[in-house]
Structure formats: C-alpha cells, structure tokens
Amino acid sequence: MHKHLPLAALALMLCAAPAFAQQSPNTTPGTVTRVVLIRIKPGHGDPFWADFRQHLKPIYDEEKRQGLITNYTVATKPTLDNPDDWGVALTLTYPNWATLDTFTSRADAITLAHYGSAANRTAAATARIEHGTTVASFLVRDQTVNPWK
Numbered sequence: 001m002h003k004h005l006p007l008a009a010l011a012l013m014l015c016a017a018p019a020f021a022q023q024s025p026n027t028t029p030g031t032v033t034r035v036v037l038i039r040i041k042p043g044h045g046d047p048f049w050a051d052f053r054q055h056l057k058p059i060y061d062e063e064k065r066q067g068l069i070t071n072y073t074v075a076t077k078p079t080l081d082n083p084d085d086w087g088v089a090l091t092l093t094y095p096n097w098a099t100l101d102t103f104t105s106r107a108d109a110i111t112l113a114h115y116g117s118a119a120n121r122t123a124a125a126t127a128r129i130e131h132g133t134t135v136a137s138f139l140v141r142d143q144t145v146n147p148w149k
Contacts, residue, residue, distance in 0.1 A: 030142035031070060032100065033093045037086035037135040048088075048131040055114065055124055060092070062110050068103060070095055086135040097141075 023029075040048045052074075060072045075089040094100060115121040 025146065027143035027145055030144060031093050031095060032097055033091050033140050033142065034137065035140060036090040036137045038088040038090065038132045039084060039086050039135050040088060040132045041130070044131040051128055051131060059111055059114050062114070063107060066106070066110070067095070068099065068106055069093055084135070088132070
C-alpha cells in the first residue's frame with residue numbers, strides 16, 4: 001500500500017499544476033527584472049564607474065538593441081544604513097521569463113565581441129571584483145493590478 005502513495009502524490013500534483021499555473025484574477029504579469037544591489041568599496045568609486053562606462057554600458061546598450069533586454073537603469077543610494085549597505089542599484093529588464101532561457105548563449109556573442117576574447121572577458125570580471133561587492137541579486141516580475149469587476 002505504501003508503494004502507491006508516492007505515485008498517488010505525483011498524480012495529484014500533476015493534476016493540480018494547471019490550477020497553480022493559471023493567471024491570477026488580481027494581476028496581469030509583465031516584464032521580468034533582475035535587481036542587483038552593489039556596494040562600491042571605499043576609494044574605488046572612480047574605477048567602478050570607469051569600468052561601468054567603458055564595458056558594461058556598451059554591452060547593455062547592445063543587449064537592448066538586440067532585444068535581449070528592454071531596458072536597464074542605474075540608481076544610487078545617497079545614504080547608507082550600515083558600512084556593508086549597497087550604494088548602487090542596477091536593474092536589467094527582460095521582456096519575459098522565456099528570454100532568460102536563451103539569454104546566456106545570446107549574450108555570450110555580445111560580450112565576446114566587446115572584449116575580443118573569453119580570457120579578456122574573464123580578466124575584466126575578475127578586476128571588477130576589486131571595485132565592488134554584490135550585496136543582493138534577485139528577479140522580480142512586474143504586475144499590473146487588474147481593475148475591479
């Protein structure tokens with residue numbers, strides 16, 4: 001009898017999955033945004049921003065031109081809650097979840113074209129660690145609240 005319990009649980013989950021995947025009557029999903037919160041290390045502001053302007057901005061501009069992202073923004077936080085708090089927020093907005101499925105392979109060509117080689121790309125990423133620390137990185141889904149019916 002206990003042998004059939006896991007099979008029954010699996011069947012129940014498969015039957016219930018469509019109900020969980022259904023659209024919420026309260027909201028309509030939109031774009032997907034990666035939020036990256038960065039702490040610039042003391043004394044590294046100028047090199048951080050130089051790297052961003054020289055390398056990341058052109059890459060994000062090209063990703064936007066090719067439709068991999070719909071937008072990106074950078075914001076700064078003027079006050080710190082503690083010494084390890086973030087000071088820069090970077091957002092990368094993707095059209096939908098499906099874009100993330102092929103993002104790495106499509107972005108690879110863009111970054112290789114920018115840096116010229118995988119070794120140069122890796123060296124730049126390694127050097128970037130000297131200037132800042134990622135405090136948090138997470139995905140959020142934009143939701144439009146549906147009108148009351």
